[in-house]
Amino acid sequence: MRYFDAHCHVQFDDYADDQATLLERMREREIGGVVVGVDQRSSEEALALAERHDELWAAVGTHPNRIAQEPFDHDFYAALARHPKVVAVGECGLDYYRPSELTSEVKRAQQAALRAHADLAAEFGKPLVIHARPSKGTQDAYRDLIAIVREKNVQHGGRLRGDVHFFVGGLEEAHALFALDFTISFTAVITFAHEYDAVIRAVPLERILSETDAPYVAPASRRHERNDPLAVEEVVRRIAEIRGEDEDAVREAILANARGLFGV
Numbered sequence: 001m002r003y004f005d006a007h008c009h010v011q012f013d014d015y016a017d018d019q020a021t022l023l024e025r026m027r028e029r030e031i032g033g034v035v036v037g038v039d040q041r042s043s044e045e046a047l048a049l050a051e052r053h054d055e056l057w058a059a060v061g062t063h064p065n066r067i068a069q070e071p072f073d074h075d076f077y078a079a080l081a082r083h084p085k086v087v088a089v090g091e092c093g094l095d096y097y098r099p100s101e102l103t104s105e106v107k108r109a110q111q112a113a114l115r116a117h118a119d120l121a122a123e124f125g126k127p128l129v130i131h132a133r134p135s136k137g138t139q140d141a142y143r144d145l146i147a148i149v150r151e152k153n154v155q156h157g158g159r160l161r162g163d164v165h166f167f168v169g170g171l172e173e174a175h176a177l178f179a180l181d182f183t184i185s186f187t188a189v190i191t192f193a194h195e196y197d198a199v200i201r202a203v204p205l206e207r208i209l210s211e212t213d214a215p216y217v218a219p220a221s222r223r224h225e226r227n228d229p230l231a232v233e234e235v236v237r238r239i240a241e242i243r244g245e246d247e248d249a250v251r252e253a254i255l256a257n258a259r260g261l262f263g264v
């Protein structure tokens with residue numbers, strides 16, 4: 001394995017026509033990764049893919065935007081989480097991006113589900129895969145996320161860890177998460193947007209993971225097309241460029257970070 005996509009959704013129907021070809025190309029490029037569930041069905045499908053491919057692993061959980069339709073079911077996810085190819089719990093978290101839809105009831109339900117995912121992660125000793133999206137111009141979702149992770153970490157004897165994917169927070173939020181033994185990961189959004197450069201430059205390399213969040217956010221080279229995990233190479237190259245560091249050294253370090261977090 002040379003590259004690691006810490007967060008992709010190659011089990012989605014978006015790949016119904018060419019999934020086998022894509023997975024073959026990932027194998028050729030030596031790209032491994034975590035296939036992330038967003039609800040029960042996609043979590044099962046993530047595990048089914050991981051069972052068939054040596055360098056794919058699965059994360060199981062319910063996305064905060066799905067939690068209203070599909071309440072968290074501990075026993076369902078516990079049955080998946082004990083599988084050795086399930087290396088994380090999630091994606092779970094807080095999505096405050098559309099305040100008009102965000103009643104206090106919705107917020108409370110997201111927070112309760114995040115706590116339940118954290119308990120499951122602690123129960124199986126696996127890391128969390130976190131989705132946190134603040135409302136425009138604020139860091140509100142990160143503030144609440146950090147408070148909940150802190151609370152759960154104390155409750156579980158400091159054993160919680162994980163990755164905050166598609167990181168859009170600032171340095172303060174990043175350092176609060178590092179203190180809680182979390183990493184942050186960046187997508188191909190950094191190949192065309194520059195507002196994350198300062199954070200990428202300032203944080204320790206040991207705390208960064210690469211991801212694509214495919215099928216979402218394709219890189220600058222093929223913007224607005226369907227994305228895929230092959231783009232992780234561009235993410236790593238861009239991180240190295242922004243930091244002014246040797247690309248191969250950055251690739252190795254990021255791969256080691258992922259191996260450490262997910263135990264792969």
Ligand SMILES: [Zn+2]
Pocket residue numbers: 007009036091213
């Ligand atoms: Zn995702």
